[in-house]
Amino acid sequence: METSSHRRLGLASALVAAHYLSFPVVGVAVCAASSWLFSGGATSPDLDNQAKYKALDKLLPDEWLGRGGPLGHRRLLHWWGLPALAVIGWQQAQPVVPVAVLWVLAGALIGWCAHLVADLVFGQGNGRVGLPRGVPLMPWWMHVGFGLKSGGALQKAVGQAAVGIAIWAALTLAPALSQYWAGPLLARFVAQSAAWGPFPG
Ligand SMILES: [Zn+2]
Secondary structure, three states, X not given: OOHHHHHHHHHHHHHHXXXXXXXXXXHHHHHHHHHHHHOOHHHOHHHHHOHHHHXXXXXXXXXXXXXXXXXXXXXXXHOOHHHHHHHHHHHHHOOOOOHHHHHHHHHHHHHHXXXXXXXXXXXXXXXXXXXXXXXXXXOOOOEEOOOOOOOOHHHHHHHHHHHHHHHHHHHOOOHHHHHHHHHHHHHHHHHHHHHHOOOOO
């Protein structure tokens, strides 16, 4: 899937998730921004598709670990077990951190997982470079996925739909949240329209 679509899905996922998290307005905004950042590009599982990472992969003999090695595109970094282990580790350690850090981490987790789900559907295989379709079920092997075309019409449509979902999720987040910004904004607009209108009330 293309980075822009990944990020839109990350944003939409965080705003939908916000319906179930009890974050304040600023927390939702931070979480959504974090999810956007960590769902696409070099700050997402696709770090393994960057030139520097690939150069490192060429240097390191990770192939010795078998099954092509953990490095490489859509391998260890695209394994569902990493975020799962992170959550388990967090629950075990129960670190005390500022609440803002929690918002960022929640967003990172949502964005990262949204990326993996999207690649499960739109992770195209490429036999030429030994890239199976989908994402690994085991740490870096046994890939599963639908292998739908990345950059295709359906993928682009999903990316577009994500924008609509994100807006809908933001607007329906909570009566308190919508009142926080839409309410006063709307009231001001109506008041100004009345003041400027050709028909003073
Ligand atoms: Zn990916």
